[in-house]
Amino acid sequence: MNLRQLESFLAIANLGNFAAAAERLCVTQSTISARIQELEQILGVELFDRSQRTARLTLKGRELRPYAEQVVELTSEIRRMVGAKAALAGVMRVGVAELVAISWLPDLVGAVRDEYPNIKLEFEVGLNPFLLDGIRSGSLDFAMIAGRIAEPGLTTFDLGCVPFSWMASPILVPGAQPFDLCELRKMPILYQGTNSFTNSMMDQLLGISSNRDRKGMTCNSLEAIYSLTRSGVGVGFLPVDRSAALLRDGVLKVLRTTPSEFEMPFSVAFASSSPALFNDIAQLCVRTSKFRSDALTAQL
Template sequence: MNIRSLETFVWIARLGSFRAAANRVHASQPSVSARISGLEDQLGVELFNRSVRKVTLTAKGREFLIYAEKMLALHAEMMHSVAKSTAMQGTVRMGVSETIAHSWLPQLVEQVSGVYPALNLELEIDISVNLSEKLIDHEVDIALLIGPVTQPGILNQKLCCYPLIWVASPRLGIENRRMSLSELATWPIVTYPRKTQPHTVIRSLIDPINHSTRIHSSSSLSNIIRMTIDGLGVSALPEEILEKELRSGDLIQLDVDVEMPDLEFNAAFRGGPGATVVQAISELAVDAAQR
């Protein structure tokens, strides 16, 4: 009975599919089936009901899952505490908000590579709403995103806060003076996609004042910046990612009498077996964010 077989068993139990587990552990489906058959032969019991469309655990399988998760957790703790960092192998799938990708992600990747040179990172850049869903569905192992993920079993670690500033293209000819929110609402607004924190906050501020204000949204932060530079509207964005545009004069900061709430970023990951490595990566992310 080896760690690889136990890990395969746990992922089938979590995902309810031999095929999905094969993708997760980077093995062929026949290899996954062979590992489970080997476990069942050793134990002398069936671990899964295979007669239904979604694979489910038998009564003995549910009992074995408790022990398998404990064994994996102990193995991960042992490797983290005793083994050299060069011995930590495998792949960690990390989902990253585009705002972080535009700021300190390269430093984090460099730190992870330095501490765990044998560990592979699979990066997925997406909006926070999607990253939260992917973490819950086991499609990523750790997510660096806006806000916490409030689901049972998910741990959250605060990373950083980014204040938002209102910016616009000089070509719009907006006067350099303090303006009210109602004045700002006469211009179209370019922002993050629906269901994100910035879009929701902007809607709640603007709709009572001017329901006819056009709000253009995009899931691409680069596209939001480009649209704002092109004069398609004003935007509220983190100052940290606009240094080049503000310095070159492609964008100017607006003085608006309303403050947007900060973007609060967290590292979210699932606790339990295998969490030792992703928790260590989250701590490296805190360090990278503070730097």
């Protein structure tokens, strides 16, 4: 019995099939199958029920799982504490909120390369529902998300806050009139995706309790929302710092609301059962983040 066999066993158990496990471990599917066959021969039991479309653990497989997790975690801890960081190697799949991706993600890549030169990062950019599902299913190792969550089985660290404001093109809003809640709700609002944290925050600020009460349209790309806002299609809820040049050039304007800025928190999340290395990388995300470290303001 060896570590690669146990790592392959856990990858299949977490991802639900041999193909996904092979992709995660950067080996062929035949290699994964051979490792599991060898492990089953050593133990003298079947670990997976192969009669279904997904690879389900047998009773003996479920018994093995916690022991395999302990062995892999202990091995990871030995490498992390005793070995050189340069000796740590592997692929980490990282979920990324779009605002992180277009701001300080390159800084994070550089920081990881400096400390863990043999760790390869693979990124998936998306909204919270996709990113959190990825962590829960094991298809993502950790994710940098909008908002703060408290969920059993997940460990999170704050990445800071980003000021957002309601913005529009002078084409859509030519004057400088103030907007109260009722007036803003009547405007065509540009929502980011479906069931995203940003949408929840927008609904909370607008006093909207149901999707049916929304007026406007939905788009899952922040850059596309910028384009739609610049064109006068609707009102965008956009990051102030990222919009500085557009505001300075008069392409966009901040609507006169009270308050005029709203702090959106961001965090990094990963499964609490993850190897200790994940905690180290998450802390590196915290140190690299360019978002403000001040606490969420009382206005929310």
